[in-house]
Amino acid sequence: MSARHPKSIDASGTSNLPERLQDIIRRRDTVLGPGYQFSETIPVEFVSSFGAHLIDSDGNDYLDAYNNVPGVGHAHRHVVDAVSRQIAAVNTDTRYPQEPLVAYAERLLATFPAELSKLSLPCTGSEANDLAVRVARFYTGGEGIIATRWAFHGRTREVASFSPMLGAGSPLGPNVRLIAAPDPRLCVPEQSVEEYMRDQVRSAIIDLERHGYKLAALIADSAFTSDGIFTHPVGFMQAMIDEIHAAGGLYIADEVQSGFAQLGGTMWGFSRHAVTPDVVTMGKAMGNGFPISGVVFRPEVCDEFGQKVSYFNTLGGRSISVAAASAVLDVFEQENVRERVVVNGATLLAGLETLTRNSPYVAEIRGSGLYLGVEIVKDRGTLEPDPILCERIIKGLRDRRVLISRTGPAGNVLKVRPPVAFTATDVSRFLETFAIVAKQRL
Structure with missing residues (x-):
């Protein structure tokens, strides 16, 4: 996902490719906008x-x-069949009553702690994190965001402002403070990872306040993927969350990459730490490649926002996307x-x-x-x-x-x-x- 890791392809690097593939690459370079890259040096x-x-x-x-x-799974038959049936029937959005949408929300929320009981459906992981931070700001009255030093949370202008992995060409917001990932090698002797992360969060809050920013949220990828993947030791998150809550902020668990049992055992990465976030975001595997993402809230966090601000996403809650997402949950149940x-x-x-x-x-x-x-x-x-x-x-x-x-x-x-x-x-x-x-x- 990094903007710096994939390699661009120039004409000199395609001469050994089949003529058909060379033609596709030439035409692609002619018609696609800036920033598109291949995932491999040789496509x-x-x-x-x-x-x-x-x-x-x-x-x-x-x-x-x-x-x-x-x-x-690519082209999973159960997902393919569910989407095919739905698109042959109807494909409406959340402005209309949909029993399958309600049933899906109930099933998905059942995989979360009971305190997390409200679901919104954007379209992409970037949009999910954008909405999560927007609601956090509304609820807390703060602007300050804490993220890890090489985090990636998305590509909208708002979310890019706290996604340092995008590099120097994508500036961070003045309201953003970065902390190191939970790497035990960074701790001083006799210091636990829990203490190290708590102290970093505390220092970031103090620095935000010194510069006039009230804290809105800590957002953290539950696998700290772009920082290098750090999933252990289990249990260090609670101290960080305590500091965030004491300062009036929220904890947003970004499960866009790490969710849906990718870390094994639990459905969600945050569950491994026995903590309950205020907001959880998800995407990617949610629809097995179909455009749907999710934001799950504690109701007290999002209710007033919903009363005062209209939120609607054209594609996120459409019938076809819900059919795909529901089929994914079926597979989880049927295939253990x-x-x-x-x-x-x-x-x-x-x-x-x-x-x-x-x-x-x-x-x-x-x-x-x-x-x-x-x-x-x-x-x-x-x-x-x-x-x-x-x-x-x-x-x-x-x-x-x-x-x-x-x-x-x-x-x-x-x-x-x-x-x-x-x-x-x-x-x-x-x-x-x-x-x-x-x-x-x-």
């Missing part, structure tokens, strides 16, 4: 898919260990998805740890469930990031038709984030391929 045209697999125009099977947007993520995630983690145990270039492996980060360094002793080696590993896997990406401020953390459709067979193929690349590179 691939995919024409079909299933589960965690993408098939190119020559029939080659690529293992998708990166794209968790089609969470329950959470249990599968726990088992396959544990196997994946254990395999990666075994394959990299003796490598001087792997600082550590972090994560939970099917959401893992492998930190690549020049030397374990110095921990100096090695983004070049990281890219070579990604390319080595891609050349063997396994797709992953990278994350972290230096772009040196392998991001292994497959859809929750990943099977035991997929895990075996991934580890076998990684072993070949690791032998050459690590």
Whole structure:
């Protein structure tokens, strides 16, 4: 998702591609606006898919260990059938009564703590976070936002103002303060991660107030994905939230990337820390690729906003998107998805740890469930990031038709984030391929 990690393609880099693909790229460059980039240095045209697999125009099977947007699986038959039936019947929006919409909201809210009982339906993760912060400002009367140092929360102008991962070309708001991710290596001796994060939040609040900004919210990705993936130790979040509430602010849990059981065991990443947010945002896997996102509120946080401010999203709550999202919940129930993520995630983690145990270039492996980060360094002793080696590993896997990406401020953390459709067979193929690349590179 990083604006700096994907590589742009120039004409000199396409000469070895099939003429059809070269033509597509030339035409694409002619008609698409600025900022579009490919996810791989050498682009691939995919024409079909299933589960965690993408098939190119020559029939080659690529293992998708990166794209968790089609969470329950590319082209999942149950989702496809539900969407097909709905679009053949009616596709209205939330201005009209829809029993399926109400039923879906009830089912989704049942996966949250009872205190979180109101759902709004935007269209994208960016819009969800935009609405969450808008409501937080209305409720608290504050403007101050606290986010982590390399966070990504979206691309609207508002949300980009507290998404430092977008880089220097995308300025942060003067009302934004950044704190470090929960990396235990940053703690001083005898200091816990809980204490470290609490102290950072406290300092950020003090600095905001000193500059005339009352706190509105802390927003945090529950996996701290763009910061390099930090999911442990479990339990440090409560101290941060206590500081936020004491200052009159709200805690917004961004589950756009980490939600829908991606971290294994629990449906939502914040649940691992035994905390209850004031607001939760979600998107991506929510509709298995269909345009729908969600914001879940404590009712006392959003009720007055709803009475005084009209909010409507043309696509977010449409019948077809609700059908897709409801089908996703069906799959979770029918296929025991959470249990599968726990088992396959544990196997994946254990395999990666075994394959990299003796490598001087792997600082550590972090994560939970099917959401893992492998930190690549020049030397374990110095921990100096090695983004070049990281890219070579990604390319080595891609050349063997396994797709992953990278994350972290230096772009040196392998991001292994497959859809929750990943099977035991997929895990075996991934580890076998990684072993070949690791032998050459690590």
